[in-house]
Amino acid sequence: MLVSAQEMLTKAKAGKYAVGQFNINNMEWTKAILLTAQENNSPVILGVSEGAGKYMCGYNTVTAMVKGMIDTLGITVPVALHLDHGSYEGALKAMDDGFSSVMFDGSHYGIEENIEKTKEIIRLAAEKGISVEAEVGAIGGEEDGVVGGGEVADPDECKMIADLGVTMLAAGIGNIHGVYPENWQGLNFDVLAQIQEKTGTMPLVLHGGTGIPDEMVKKAITLGVSKVNVNTECQLAFAAATRKYIEDGKDKQGKGFDPRKLLAPGFEAIKATVKEKMELFGSINQA
């Protein structure tokens, strides 16, 4: 069964660990992440960007696929199906189509408009028991066409948005989508500490989870981060394993060209990446 992210994140915040959000792109991604969560008794959040939602033929198709897999694979750990960096319209559509959680990324609006739109999403989500993530400041870099300037969040604005009743809050603290540049300055822990102080028990979200050094991730969790988003790292792992399979000529041996064989190394690479992250975040055996 799909659940809202509320309970799993409240538990994570209290227990000082984080739940991973892993973005999905297709059947292999979804199955790999669900199986890894079940094998490790970990709660999990499946992230769907608007671009990935279109690629998978719409949110309704994604919901049906995920629900079908939960049922057929016998997944019993808590699973939230979450719209990642949703527009206002996208969030409404995902809620109609059965997602159990949505992010409304209003970071490119002025604070007043961000507040108005976030309020409306919260009102509609509450009617259906859906969790809501809001963003303050901006995550740098680009993810699936969503470009952010990397502005560090203002802790007072974070409090204002948190007080609206969102379930979780993403704050820009120097984190970037995609691979970090060599001259990256690291996460701004001073700002994170101020945000945590102002927002209290609110679960905080760390985007751009790919390539952040383990020690920084752990420190962020001690400062209130309860959800960490990972996307690019699974893509890199999948691509490397698939490339190796082809370069080794395995696609030319026997029935190695069969897509079920061709995609298997990438599938296993996603599972290994997700398990490693769950260990780092401390979510194993927290289901």
Ligand code: G3H
């Ligand atoms: O919203 C998703 C993420 O923030 C993922 O970022 O691709 O850098 O891991 P990433």
Ligand code: ZN
């Ligand atoms: Zn993100």
